[in-house]
Amino acid sequence: MSTQTRVTAGLLVIGDEILSGRTKDVxxxxxxxxxxxxxxxxxxxxxxxxxxESIVEGVNALRQRYTYVFTTGGIGPTHDDITADAIAKAFxxxxxxxxxxxxxxxxxxxxxxxxVNEARLRMARIPEGADxxxxxxxxxxxxxxxxxxxxxxxxxIMxxxxxxLTPTLKGSKKxxxxxxxxxxxxxxxxxxxxxxxxxxxxxxxxxxxxxxKDRVMTELVxxxxxxxxxxxxxxxxxxxxxxxxxxxxxxxxxxx
Amino acid sequence: MSTQTRVTAGLLVIGDEILSGRTKDVxxxxxxxxxxxxxxxxxxxxxxxxxxESIVEGVNALRQRYTYVFTTGGIGPTHDDITADAIAKAFxxxxxxxxxxxxxxxxxxxxxxxxVNEARLRMARIPEGADxxxxxxxxxxxxxxxxxxxxxxxxxIMxxxxxxLTPTLKGSKKxxxxxxxxxxxxxxxxxxxxxxxxxxxxxxxxxxxxxxKDRVMTELVxxxxxxxxxxxxxxxxxxxxxxxxxxxxxxxxxxx
Numbered sequence: 447m448s449t450q451t452r453v454t455a456g457l458l459v460i461g462d463e464i465l466s467g468r469t470k471d472v473x474x475x476x477x478x479x480x481x482x483x484x485x486x487x488x489x490x491x492x493x494x495x496x497x498x499e500s501i502v503e504g505v506n507a508l509r510q511r512y513t514y515v516f517t518t519g520g521i522g523p524t525h526d527d528i529t530a531d532a533i534a535k536a537f538x539x540x541x542x543x544x545x546x547x548x549x550x551x552x553x554x555x556x557x558x559x560x561x562v563n564e565a566r567l568r569m570a571r572i573p574e575g576a577d578x579x580x581x582x583x584x585x586x587x588x589x590x591x592x593x594x595x596x597x598x599x600x601x602x603i604m605x606x607x608x609x610x611l612t613p614t615l616k617g618s619k620k621x622x623x624x625x626x627x628x629x630x631x632x633x634x635x636x637x638x639x640x641x642x643x644x645x646x647x648x649x650x651x652x653x654x655x656x657x658x659k660d661r662v663m664t665e666l667v668x669x670x671x672x673x674x675x676x677x678x679x680x681x682x683x684x685x686x687x688x689x690x691x692x693x694x695x696x697x698x699x700x701x702x
Numbered sequence: 703m704s705t706q707t708r709v710t711a712g713l714l715v716i717g718d719e720i721l722s723g724r725t726k727d728v729x730x731x732x733x734x735x736x737x738x739x740x741x742x743x744x745x746x747x748x749x750x751x752x753x754x755e756s757i758v759e760g761v762n763a764l765r766q767r768y769t770y771v772f773t774t775g776g777i778g779p780t781h782d783d784i785t786a787d788a789i790a791k792a793f794x795x796x797x798x799x800x801x802x803x804x805x806x807x808x809x810x811x812x813x814x815x816x817x818v819n820e821a822r823l824r825m826a827r828i829p830e831g832a833d834x835x836x837x838x839x840x841x842x843x844x845x846x847x848x849x850x851x852x853x854x855x856x857x858x859i860m861x862x863x864x865x866x867l868t869p870t871l872k873g874s875k876k877x878x879x880x881x882x883x884x885x886x887x888x889x890x891x892x893x894x895x896x897x898x899x900x901x902x903x904x905x906x907x908x909x910x911x912x913x914x915k916d917r918v919m920t921e922l923v924x925x926x927x928x929x930x931x932x933x934x935x936x937x938x939x940x941x942x943x944x945x946x947x948x949x950x951x952x953x954x955x956x957x958x
Binding site: 459464465466467470471472473476478479480481482488489490491492493494495500560572 | 734738745746748749750751787
């Protein structure tokens with residue numbers, strides 16, 4: 447046994463749709479894989495319904511026991527999305543509209559001509575003292591407060607948020623990640639990306655389409671504990687994306 | 703709102719392999735669907751590792767809160783299968799070899815020439831005062847003690863055990879089930895069974911192969927809240943199986 451302190455995690459899956467069977471959860475497996483990759487022991491999972499006291503009780507039980515807590519679900523625009531309310535209550539803090547979250551949302555809405563209304567602005571309510579977790583897919587951010595990481599329930603958005611958390615989490619394995627932005631869709635990138643994933647099995651490659659953008663955008667996130675291998679695979683992915691851009695006759699996206 | 707008392711359930715999923723991501727759970731969704739069909743509100747799920755105190759704590763928390771508790775996993779022959787030990791501890795009862803469970807196992811082992819050894823006999827250890835839950839697939843039984851139903855983790859076995867529980871559970875919907883035994887395999891029955899499932903969407907049809915039998919056997923379980931429809935679908939399934947037997951030139955199995 448190592449003398450290293452064990453890094454542990456608890457996961458709270460929030461949503462009536464999982465408990466009724468209408469939606470089959472895939473986030474438990476994705477969080478489990480992610481934790482294993484980072485050398486974090488996922489020690490307990492709870493699934494609770496969209497009831498404030500159940501969420502408060504679950505998150506308070508888990509955050510006192512484990513190094514990290516992750517939650518999935520209940521941060522959308524509808525009346526039964528009460529995770530932010532419950533987390534604010536669990537921590538005893540207010541839940542104001544967060545200026546940075548509002549700006550992120552409004553920037554995406556402006557691109558798509560989406561109306562700003564009260565329901566949508568619910569997604570900008572963030573507990574006081576929390577940091578935002580960037581959502582590359584649909585803009586509405588998650589947040590971190592204390593050791594609790596609040597994420598979306600939609601699997602692709604949840605995974606994109608997990609990838610965004612990589613640099614902030616310290617497991618027993620040192621893992622690094624890099625992001626490559628593409629201005630073409632997953633249909634174009636899927637084939638060559640799968641070939642590169644086969645070539646580099648020790649580099650995890652994920653693909654995250656940006657929803658609600660006026661221009662197709664895909665973020666490719668690569669993650670590995672082998673820094674040299676990550677850099678090498680990153681170069682190949684960049685070259686693959688550049689070739690796809692050239693073939694489509696489009697300029698690369700900002701920041702690349 | 704109805705004045706009827708809500709019938710609730712908690713599910714405890716037991717197994718390191720789920721928390722590490724090596725195995726992706728599908729039992730939560732299957733139990734959720736089953737509960738919804740019977741009008742039982744699955745209210746909470748917990749996933750815990752193969753650690754006795756975690757299982758004891760989980761089952762004690764859930765059994766005090768909910769009408770029914772289901773557990774999956776940890777009842778096999780290996781050293782880390784400690785669910786029976788933990789449940790006996792949670793209820794403060796002994797864990798002797800159960801004569802009926804031993805007889806079920808030995809009957810199946812005799813058919814296949816499987817050696818009786820200490821590891822395999824672990825599966826006959828049943829908490830004192832528990833009733834057995836029949837396992838049509840691989841013989842090793844689950845058990846019910848108080849309101850707690852202890853089932854296997856292998857999905858097809860877990861689902862067969864759930865079906866076996868149907869007559870003993872009282873949800874808000876009255877559901878009945880019937881079983882048709884076949885002496886041919888799932889490969890033969892799959893096509894015509896799918897066609898009948900399409901014809902009777904309100905009758906759930908499941909197929910459970912009997913493992914470790916010297917002769918191929920499949921149990922088909924039909925479940926519905928519509929008694930007349932269930933009987934009608936049952937007749938068609940029986941006719942389909944009889945035709946498959948005739949085509950294969952084999953006698954129907956005992957009891958049919």
